[in-house]
Amino acid sequence: MDVSLTKKPPQLSDDEMTLHLIASGLVRFVQDREDGALPGLPYPAMLHRGLNRLAATCLRRGVAPPVSIPDLFQWCHRPLLDWPIDLPPEAVKPNDTLQFDNLPTEICDEWAVEGSDVAAHINEQAFFSSFYTACRVENDAATYVAFRRLLIERPVLTAFELQKERLNLPLLSDQLTTAYQPAPAAHLVNGVYRCCAHCNGLLLQTVQGSLVCEHERCRRLLCCPEKEREMSPDEDIFWLKRELRRFISMPGLAELRLEQKLRQKDTS
Numbered sequence: 273m274d275v276s277l278t279k280k281p282p283q284l285s286d287d288e289m290t291l292h293l294i295a296s297g298l299v300r301f302v303q304d305r306e307d308g309a310l311p312g313l314p315y316p317a318m319l320h321r322g323l324n325r326l327a328a329t330c331l332r333r334g335v336a337p338p339v340s341i342p343d344l345f346q347w348c349h350r351p352l353l354d355w356p357i358d359l360p361p362e363a364v365k366p367n368d369t370l371q372f373d374n375l376p377t378e379i380c381d382e383w384a385v386e387g388s389d390v391a392a393h394i395n396e397q398a399f400f401s402s403f404y405t406a407c408r409v410e411n412d413a414a415t416y417v418a419f420r421r422l423l424i425e426r427p428v429l430t431a432f433e434l435q436k437e438r439l440n441l442p443l444l445s446d447q448l449t450t451a452y453q454p455a456p457a458a459h460l461v462n463g464v465y466r467c468c469a470h471c472n473g474l475l476l477q478t479v480q481g482s483l484v485c486e487h488e489r490c491r492r493l494l495c496c497p498e499k500e501r502e503m504s505p506d507e508d509i510f511w512l513k514r515e516l517r518r519f520i521s522m523p524g525l526a527e528l529r530l531e532q533k534l535r536q537k538d539t540s
């Protein structure tokens with residue numbers, strides 16, 4: 273996706289801005305939990321602003337509004353097309369919701385970066401630029417490829433593995449330190465971390481007790497508990513930062529699948 277840091281943000285309608293605020297607030301809320309925010313802290317201001325705007329729109333249009341943030345979270349599991357807001361044609365599909373199993377959906381992520389709040393994107397762009405430049409200055413394409421592949425294929429690492437990768441990729445040792453953060457305790461399941469069999473990211477336990485991946489594609493695939501890696505918190509687990517998972521890992525996984533298909537075609 274081409275995101276220029278100097279590009280003027282697109283102008284949003286009132287309803288689009290409401291959706292952007294709620295989506296950004298949801299993503300912020302999940303990010304805060306991953307960063308170790310304690311339960312009971314105030315909800316992000318963007319969620320409150322989004323709730324107030326949505327409630328006002330509902331009242332204007334004669335619809336019972338959400339009355340609290342938990343109420344808004346329930347709305348976020350309902351199809352956006354059922355909300356009393358006007359969105360551009362084809363902006364959302366019939367079953368699109370902002371949340372699924374209490375996690376932001378891909379459409380939520382997309383709305384979160386619409387408008388003026390592009391902080392996560394700017395972080396990702398600055399990060400990408402730093403490792404791209406380092407490799408270009410050294411004319412080291414192999415390190416660039418290996419580093420990118422690591423971020424895509426191994427979003428979760430033990431402290432030992434992370435240290436090993438720093439030694440393998442000395443040119444990008446600083447970027448590796450920046451890219452990964454300690455895994456959030458909220459993702460512990462019965463005292464251990466479990467990784468998705470499809471993308472290797474951390475799974476989250478829902479209130480109903482099932483394990484879900486943040487990637488919608490993985491949720492549509494069959495569960496393979498026997499292929500889920502189990503990791504003890506005693507090993508100090510690190511997880512790729514959310515913005516890098518969104519903007520590097522997710523598109524990268526699609527590229528790797530394509531590469532795999534092309535290879536299979538070549539050998540058949």
Ligand SMILES: [Zn+2]
Binds near residue numbers: 469471485486490491
């Ligand atoms: Zn997954």
